[in-house]
Amino acid sequence: MLTIGCHMSSSKGFLHMGKEASSIGANTFQFFTRNPRGGSAKALDLADIRAYQEYAVSHGFPVILAHAPYTLNACAKEGRTRDFAWETMADDIRRMEALPGQMYNFHPGSHVGQGIEAGIEWIAQCLNQAMTPEQTTTVLLETMAGKGTEVGSRFEELRAILDRVKYPEHMGVCLDTCHVYDAGYDVVNRLDEVLAEFDRIIGLDRLRALHLNDSKNPFASHKDRHEKIGMGSLGQEAFERIVCHPVLKDLPFFLETPNELPGYAAEIAMLRKAAERGLPA
Numbered sequence: 644m645l646t647i648g649c650h651m652s653s654s655k656g657f658l659h660m661g662k663e664a665s666s667i668g669a670n671t672f673q674f675f676t677r678n679p680r681g682g683s684a685k686a687l688d689l690a691d692i693r694a695y696q697e698y699a700v701s702h703g704f705p706v707i708l709a710h711a712p713y714t715l716n717a718c719a720k721e722g723r724t725r726d727f728a729w730e731t732m733a734d735d736i737r738r739m740e741a742l743p744g745q746m747y748n749f750h751p752g753s754h755v756g757q758g759i760e761a762g763i764e765w766i767a768q769c770l771n772q773a774m775t776p777e778q779t780t781t782v783l784l785e786t787m788a789g790k791g792t793e794v795g796s797r798f799e800e801l802r803a804i805l806d807r808v809k810y811p812e813h814m815g816v817c818l819d820t821c822h823v824y825d826a827g828y829d830v831v832n833r834l835d836e837v838l839a840e841f842d843r844i845i846g847l848d849r850l851r852a853l854h855l856n857d858s859k860n861p862f863a864s865h866k867d868r869h870e871k872i873g874m875g876s877l878g879q880e881a882f883e884r885i886v887c888h889p890v891l892k893d894l895p896f897f898l899e900t901p902n903e904l905p906g907y908a909a910e911i912a913m914l915r916k917a918a919e920r921g922l923p924a
């Protein structure tokens with residue numbers, strides 16, 4: 644069975660997110676660890692976490708995905724901003740350990756003119772300060788669209804970060820379909836070739852999750868504007884092929900499309916149907 648869910652508001656806690664996910668046909672979800680614009684996190688509610696763990700077992704939720712605030716910039720120019728990034732990440736990872744074995748995704752950052760090489764070094768340094776050898780949380784680098792000075796729009800850049808971290812065994816990659824298509828990887832017409840390239844450069848064993856988003860912009864536009872599934876430049880069939888692909892079908896999928904719950908429910912139902920039906924020969 645497909646593992647699929649969408650981004651949800653975490654304001655009412657884990658059990659609420661689990662129940663809300665079930666109500667729209669999802670068996671996983673993504674949430675922000677704190678206000679997406681940064682700021683301090685709420686105190687952990689251990690009773691809520693225990694209740695969610697029971698719910699997850701009884702409802703077949705395999706794994707969930709936490710998302711770091713998107714304002715974190717591990718490769719900022721200002722030392723204070725970089726310190727804030729690793730301190731926030733360390734705190735997020737520590738908190739995630741209350742719910743062991745989940746995943747934590749973050750945007751590598753923008754080098755703001757310092758150059759890709761410097762950016763890669765800062766990002767690796769951030770991870771090396773925030774991660775611990777005993778953590779059970781897997782930290783995911785998200786593939787980026789390459790807007791402005793974003794690091795991580797080329798597989799080679801993600802590889803270079805992984806090559807510089809102390810605990811690569813606790814790391815993986817989250818492939819965002821809108822971002823990679825905007826970055827110039829043609830997952831619509833050349834999905835097999837893109838996956839072969841990912842395998843050659845990063846290794847498919849590092850691919851741990853996908854963000855399913857259509858794009859408001861054309862191929863290789865480097866823009867990053869998400870669209871509803873089937874309403875953008877990737878088109879519905881591309882997503883049907885993705886959820887049926889033998890290399891991808893058992894990974895967790897997360898929708899980050901511009902939707903309310905009913906819209907997400909419809910996208911999940913459509914993708915589940917495609918996965919059950921399989922592709923025409």
Ligand code: FE
Pocket residue numbers: 710750785
């Ligand atoms: Fe993201």
Ligand code: FE
Pocket residue numbers: 785819854899
């Ligand atoms: Fe994403």
Ligand code: ZN
Pocket residue numbers: 819821822867868869
């Ligand atoms: Zn995006």
